[in-house]
Amino acid sequence: MARNATNKLLQKAKKLKSDEFYTQLSDIANELQYYKEHFQGKVVYCNCDDPKNSNFFNYFVLNFKKLGLKKLITACYKEQTNDLFDTKETEHAFFYEYSGTENGYLNQADFVYFKGDGDFRSPESIELLKQADIVVTNPPFSLFREYVAQLMKYGKKFLIIGNINAITYKEIFKLIKENKVWLGINLGRGISGFIVPDHYELYGTETRIDDAGKRIVSPNNCLWLTNLETSQRHEDIVLTKTYAGNETEYPRYDNYDGINVNKTQDIPYDYAGYMGVPITFLHKFNPDQFEIIRFRKGNDGKDLSINGKCPYFRILIKNKRI
Numbered sequence: 001m002a003r004n005a006t007n008k009l010l011q012k013a014k015k016l017k018s019d020e021f022y023t024q025l026s027d028i029a030n031e032l033q034y035y036k037e038h039f040q041g042k043v044v045y046c047n048c049d050d051p052k053n054s055n056f057f058n059y060f061v062l063n064f065k066k067l068g069l070k071k072l073i074t075a076c077y078k079e080q081t082n083d084l085f086d087t088k089e090t091e092h093a094f095f096y097e098y099s100g101t102e103n104g105y106l107n108q109a110d111f112v113y114f115k116g117d118g119d120f121r122s123p124e125s126i127e128l129l130k131q132a133d134i135v136v137t138n139p140p141f142s143l144f145r146e147y148v149a150q151l152m153k154y155g156k157k158f159l160i161i162g163n164i165n166a167i168t169y170k171e172i173f174k175l176i177k178e179n180k181v182w183l184g185i186n187l188g189r190g191i192s193g194f195i196v197p198d199h200y201e202l203y204g205t206e207t208r209i210d211d212a213g214k215r216i217v218s219p220n221n222c223l224w225l226t227n228l229e230t231s232q233r234h235e236d237i238v239l240t241k242t243y244a245g246n247e248t249e250y251p252r253y254d255n256y257d258g259i260n261v262n263k264t265q266d267i268p269y270d271y272a273g274y275m276g277v278p279i280t281f282l283h284k285f286n287p288d289q290f291e292i293i294r295f296r297k298g299n300d301g302k303d304l305s306i307n308g309k310c311p312y313f314r315i316l317i318k319n320k321r322i
């Protein structure tokens, strides 16, 4: 096979690896507990979920009454192969609607087959999206930007899992800065791990087999992203440090009128100007307390630097209360 083609295949395999992370019920329940009041009388759509194996589907069926849901729609994507030599019978994409009547029983006879592949961007899936109030899932990481853009386009409420890196995507950061989207409660080690298929190669220390024999990887680099309100995000970060008298601890940037702060808990409570903080700040960010100004770059369009050296990526913020 030509080298280029091999590379392409390898890249595709790498990309698809994290697309095959399946979410554990415990991690879903751990996060969803903070949003219960949003679901009363609502239609939930899980648009990247096979109800035969999705714990998002399981969670909403199990909690259908408790949450007071109106309807749960779950849509399963099936990649359509055009390979002439593929002998597998092509599986069909479908969706399944649950209204709390049949005791959670998943009856194959009630599957509605899509004409297409059930891609979340397909007109058929978008029609279902339009009916939904809240979208909750773990979408394919490789399509994360597009996925969020579509939710914003259709003005949907959502709670989804993504990679922590997504914060640094220009499009996603812009939404966070504009206070249209924010981080959920759990992130990193707060999401205990994902179920992976049998063909997934387990390596490293962050892997295990659970009591039920499921293969689990814990990448510790994921987060929940949402536009559903929680009271937690309006809690102030407790600030105990002063700038006055400790100026040397907070060096100024070469290319921006602001000071560098290495840890969120070290943000001084008495500094009125711009401050560069690590991206993990966003996990504690309260929009009533701070304003996000910009990401990473100084006035010259280059990464923020101190005496010519760049600390890790910084988010520039300002205290709203002083």
Ligand SMILES: C[S@@+](CC[C@H](N)C(=O)[O-])C[C@H]1O[C@@H](n2cnc3c(N)ncnc32)[C@H](O)[C@@H]1O
Residues within 6 Å of the ligand: 018, 019, 020, 021, 022, 023, 047, 048, 049, 050, 053, 054, 055, 056, 077, 118, 119, 120, 121, 137, 138, 139, 140, 141, 143
């Ligand atoms: C990271 S996995 C998560 C699966 C499930 N949501 C869960 O959390 O267990 C992403 C899923 O998205 C599906 N998928 C991939 N591309 C898709 C697309 N274009 N449209 C809809 N679903 C897609 C994959 O088949 C895979 O099941």
